[in-house]
Amino acid sequence: MTIPDQFFFERYGLAARDLEKYLAAALSAGGDYADLYFEHHYSSGITLDESLIKSASQGISAGCGVRVISGERTGYAYTDDLAPERILRAARTAAMIASGPAKQPIADLKQSPLRSDLYPVVSSPAADAGVAQKLELVLRADRAARAYDPRIFQVRASYAEETRRILVVGSDGSIATDLQPLARFNVFCIAKDESGSARGSAGGGGRVAQDYFLTEKTPEHFAKEAARQAIIQLGAQDAPAGEMPVVLGPGWPGILLHEAIGHGLEADFNRKQTSAFTGLVGRRVASEKCTVVDNGTLPSRRGSINVDDEGSPTQNTVLIENGILKGYLADKLSSKLMGIADTGNGRRESYEHIPMPRMTNTYMLAGDDAPEDIIRSVERGIYAANFGGGQVDITNGKFVFSASEAYLIEDGHVTAPLKNCTLIGNGPDVLTRVSMVGNDLKLDEGVGTCGKDGQSVPVGVGIPTIKVDWITVGGTAKG
């Protein structure tokens, strides 16, 4: 057995035979499967506010979670102390979910077939590594946002990075390691004039090294974008209320797919038949112009991972192909209980959490329409260029997402900027009303964090410009 990353063995004195001992303890009361999840998480951040570096922080959390699966049951326990007796105790606690004769884990650990090339190898930086450069990044953002327009009167810029090392060992003999970097830059602005105040924000990053913010997406890029949004909002008028055509711009508006489609296709909800998409595989859930995938294998993206948190390689999974629902996002438990393929979507927030099916990067493939033609086709409606967060009730399928930058479309032209408003629709049918799909697929800049059952994980979304023939727009003005 060769384990590519010796970190946990060297740092915590783990030995391969200990892993077998822990797994045996986890299966001491029976159970179909057990796994150990070791995690070491280093994070650091710096925040500029009112042109001052007001805070700098860093932290470490590390621990081991032990899971035991017995039929549809899951037992879970964790420890933040990696001493052998503590891990054994967690294993014995998790074992209590099962009741039967002890089982033996497969002793011959085999490394899962792994990819390890999706992102740069970033070692856990020392406290002062790259600090001068981080300072310069946030200071540059402050200058750029203020230079954009004299009406910008508050700027907050932050840079945060983390490295997460994982070691996942399963009682089926699988073993996997990964080292996952994640960096994010954020700028928040407030603009003010005699008419009032408005906010704007922008951010991005991914599984990248710090240099990304010098060469690819610079502090000036994010600062100008945040300032631009705030200035536009200063003159915004009330959004209309009611059903109307909506054109979504490319990129982050793909959050529509995440809320309307993605969550409802997570296998756990479909196994339990609690999703509005239950039983719809093979059926039409979107217009034939729509093909939607969840792809965890895109290099450097925020939602990408070499292996998921169960040690399975991530994949490019087709969810909807030319309008027909193709399948679900699965983890090991749903894969086994439903008899479907494990798509490598078993993710968890940390060692304290039980893995479940989660999205990675969810996006719609490009179509043939020119974005200008799409806008020109709308007599009266709205053009939504950017969004805040969203939410879905997976059981009745209703979902919302909130437009943070939107405009009226009048006679085929984008006109007045609109105040923030929420769009609400029904997941299983909203995409059937997608009548045009642009040729301009764009992925978001790396800002997404998805919450489910109290667990947060980084995700990505993307979409080309699309036209939805109608959806309910939650403004206050007459439609």
Next chain:
Amino acid sequence: MPIDLKQLATDVVKRAMAGGAAAAECVVRQGDEFSSVVRLGQVETLKESGGRSMGLRIFFHANGGGEGGFRAASTHTSDFSKEGVEQMISGALALAKITSADPHSGLPAAGEFGQLSGDLALYYDDVYSLPTEERIAQARRAEQAAMSADPRISNSEGGSFDAATGNKILANSLGFVGEYRRSYCSLSAVPIAQQDGAMQRDFWYSVARTLAKLDSPESVGKTAAARTLRRLGARKVPTARVPVVFEPMVARSLIENIFEAVNGDSIYRGASFLAGRLGEQVAGENVNVIDDGTIPGGFGTSPFDGEGVPTRRTVVIERGVLKSYLLNTYTARKLGLATTGNASRGLAGTPGIGVGNFFLEAGDKTAEAIIREVPDGLYVTEFLGFGVNLVTGDFSRGASGLWIRNGELAFPVEEITVAGNLRDMFRNITAIGSDLEFRGAVAAPTIRIDGLTVAGE
């Protein structure tokens, strides 16, 4: 081996000071959790564990002294080994060299520290007194009560029983040392009902600091079932401007928007529609909003805040007039005011602002009476999404609930939004219910607001 966590926190502060810090503050948290989910009668998950973590915040005098103020940094760790703690301290000392001097930064003044005395009724060891089998039985009974309420309830996301305890220690270089423990237990049920091929899900729960105050599993399950069943057959309604009644579960989220808008961080940045409005009429004369971190047994009660300042009762809005923001030491200094004891201390970073027990004072009408007065309007039982802009007050959120016709709840509605502006909404609260009940740190009774736009068909 048990470690004396108070001693540990005090030692960490001393070592940071020995390393050259001008001031230091250490927080230590330790907690245990148990959770069980029963679905369709069978145990689905059991989780039992505990953990601890520690955070350090340090201050250095500004270089040269001329600028005044401090440079600050913070670090945290879950590694309580000698090396882990050492790394946390040295990391903070190194980081503080790079931050800016801020004249408003620093610990509270010496005279501001303290803690409430007496029993705040925050900790009861009975939350862990039940054997595991009995905890599972409680979860099973809650689900069963929901499932057996009506044949249309055909599925479930389960019943659950959770318990947790935690203690928090805070120590600083000005001599403050405090510790408190809190306990928590909860029961919930999430049934799914089906009719004409469409599914609806809702839930109910009970939460308490002691098992003795937890509702029975049967009552939790029955309420969950009733809430789910009343959603069956929901439809869209035409776009209209109508009176909207918010049940306590959603009214509380509107009241939470007031908290966010009086949060000192938003105020000094000008990021709130209530910034600069102290002493002004910001809501109707019937509106009184209070934050009280001292209520015995409260979900937002603690003997001291995240900086070691005693919690207190603060009148935020009195007869519609904005009387006070909610502040920690930093935001108070920025605004030239005194802290209100609302510092909330996470492990990392600068303290934020948190609620004590934050609530809209009850009125004198029953919820039924409020609904009875509405000829044609909406009763909101759930919000979906986060469409609130605190800078402008613009409000637009997804909603579901029931349509009110001639003073009666007539039929369920969904796939609609409710929109307006918070500035107007708090002035247009035309009725306040008597049904104030704390189910968390923020609470509100039933309220009616006029002038909102309901967007649908």
